[in-house]
Amino acid sequence: MISWNPENDLDIKFFGGANKIVITPMKQNTNTVLMVRPASFRKNEQTAVNNYFQEDLALENEAINAQAQEEFDGFVAKLKAAGINVLVLQDEKELDTPDSIFPNNWVSTHANGDVAVYPMYAENRRRERREEFFTLLEDSGFAIKNVIDYTEAEEEELFLEGTGSIILDRENEKAYCALSARADEMLFIEFCEDFGYLPVIFHANQTVDGKRLPIYHTNVMMCVAQDFAVICLQSIDDKKERKQVINQLKESGKKIIAITEAQMHQFAGNMLEVVNASGQKYLVMSAQAYNSLDETQIASIEKYSEILSSDLKTIETCGGGSARCMMAEIFLPRS
Structure with a gap:
């Protein structure tokens, strides 16, 4: 659990509570992201049981972490050069949190000052929830008004891993979720009720050793930007569910850019659209994801x-996540 500072005077609402949150309309994109520089990055044995994107590297853990730090620093430099505001929190080696580089799984922020904190599947990922994250935001001039804490759901073995599990269409108030061991249906509906989103629920699968198994996070197969969506429709095996997702995207005016399952495995679905101070929109992805796209998709x-x-090969190989997972979007108002 996070040790909340009472001096912050935050109104904390717990999972299953009667209070519902009313939010003001939000823009789809932000110009500020918070990222966590790794201190003990490696293949996380606790998440590999259902993250089939993770692979082994023939390197010692220290070498893997050093390579991940180099990729992280290069990625941050590219974002800053494009005019994106990047806040960097340094992980602490003593915490032994191999997946801390993916902060969007445990926290999301919202334009009315609300912050949601999520229940995590792997026990060692729960240590990623750090008060320093919130301190950095407040020191950077952002206002946190309420913390909506869903982490008690871990006691019931119910999980919902932030914007890894949930893809938010903020402008159209829709939330997309592919159910898995890390995305509980009732908890997702609870989130949607609290934050005023229409839930769009489906199942997404990938082929593993000849079997169709659930994709661990929605954000590896789907990205919703302001005007379009990149999505692996091939992963939605149920035709009715596939049609439902397509209809919801079209109803919201999104251009659908379909990717193949092979491209998804190269993290072509793990993208995030951000905007700089001049209003220029960027779709952020890894070099591997970009190289997997064909000319028509790029156009x-x-x-x-x-x-x-940006090149994120070590992070992708060992972590089973990519560019989108590394960025926690900051939508909070300024204090």
Whole structure:
């Protein structure tokens, strides 16, 4: 659990509570992200049981972490060069949190000053929830008004891993979720009721050793930007569910850019659209994801957003996550 500072005077609402949160309309994109520089990055044995994107590297853990730090620093430099405001929190080696580089799984922020804190599947990922995250935001001039804490759900073995599990269409107040061991249906509905989103629920699968198994996070197969969505429709095996997702995206005016399951495995679904201070939109992805796209897909994206890519191969291989997972979007108001 997070040790909340009572001096912050935050109104904390717990999972299952009667209070519901009313939020003001939000823009889809932010110009500020918070990222966590790793201190003990490696393949997390506790998440590998259902994250089939993770692979082994023939390196010692210290070498893996050093490579991940180099990729992280290069990625941050590219974002800053594009005019994106990047806040960096340094992880602490003593915490032994191999996946701290993916902060969007445990926290999300919202334009009315609300912050949601989520229950995590792996026990060692729960140590990622750090008060320093909130201190950095407040020191950077952001106002946190309420913390909505869902972490008690861990006692019931119910999980919902932030914007890894939930894809938010903030402007149209829709939330997309592919159910898995890390995305409980009732907890997702609870979140949608609290934050005023229409839940769009489906199942997404990938082929593992000849079997169709659930994809661990929605954000590896789907990205919703302001004007378009990049999505692996092939992963939604149920035709009715696939049609439902397509209809919801079209109803919201999104151009659908379909990717294949092979491209998804190269993290072509793990993207995030951000905007700089000048209003330029960037679709952020890894170099591997970019290289997997064909000319038609790239042209479709570039009608709406400039592409920004960075080499994240070590992080992708061992962590089973990519560019989107590394960025916790900050939508909080200024204090």
